[in-house]
Amino acid sequence: MKAIRLVEPLSPLQMHEIPVPTIGEGDVLVRVRAAGICHSDVHFRAGKVPVQPLPRTLGHEIAGVVEQVGSHVTTIKVGNRVCVHYVLSCGECCYCHMGNEQLCPQGSIIGSHVDGGYAEYVAVPERNAVHLPEEIPFEHGAILMCSSATAFHALHKSRLKSGETVAIFGVGGLGVSAIQLAYAFGALDVYAVDINVVNVNTGWRQNLIIIWRNISLAFFFLKLWRDLCWLV
Numbered sequence: 001m002k003a004i005r006l007v008e009p010l011s012p013l014q015m016h017e018i019p020v021p022t023i024g025e026g027d028v029l030v031r032v033r034a035a036g037i038c039h040s041d042v043h044f045r046a047g048k049v050p051v052q053p054l055p056r057t058l059g060h061e062i063a064g065v066v067e068q069v070g071s072h073v074t075t076i077k078v079g080n081r082v083c084v085h086y087v088l089s090c091g092e093c094c095y096c097h098m099g100n101e102q103l104c105p106q107g108s109i110i111g112s113h114v115d116g117g118y119a120e121y122v123a124v125p126e127r128n129a130v131h132l133p134e135e136i137p138f139e140h141g142a143i144l145m146c147s148s149a150t151a152f153h154a155l156h157k158s159r160l161k162s163g164e165t166v167a168i169f170g171v172g173g174l175g176v177s178a179i180q181l182a183y184a185f186g187a188l189d190v191y192a193v194d195i196n197v198v199n200v201n202t203g204w205r206q207n208l209i210i211i212w213r214n215i216s217l218a219f220f221f222l223k224l225w226r227d228l229c230w231l232v
């Protein structure tokens, strides 16, 4: 199969012909239909975050169609549309049970520690394959698993409640996800702030309520709003 691989930091990725991955009895083989480019991939290529050993197939934002399933797989069938959760963990240690699988001693990342989705196929454990509804395009399903999940986590940590107002700083990939998710959380108003006009215009197309182009002004009003809330 064709795979786009990191061979050496600071060098262009290279297309290689490598074997289709074999799957274990608890794995599924996914034919990749979309794979997002994350800023982490930029760090990997720049050598800021070392990837060893090389070459490595990057890509951890993945969606596709299941082509093959292992003999012990029960929840996923051949032909299912799936997106891929990129953290591989044991699922049994105390950290995994607490929902902190990123701390799992056996944890690893698809597209960094093991080969990822810049390829025709990727093999993942059954528990990492998440059903993707028909109405969600593969391209959206892929980024849901990283950039949108990060924005979701941030909003969850903010304890945003229905009817509240939220300010999103940065209308890039994560910011656009955060804006849409903030409305889904029930936010009354979403203030989106960016110093990049292109991003601001993108924001307008997303039917944003309010955007300040001047970040200093935005901070001023945000502080004023906080102070007023404090006084009330």
Ligand SMILES: [Zn+2]
Binding pocket: 038, 039, 040, 060, 061, 146, 147
């Ligand atoms: Zn990512």
Ligand SMILES: [Zn+2]
Binding pocket: 089, 090, 091, 092, 093, 094, 095, 096, 101, 104, 105, 106
């Ligand atoms: Zn674990």
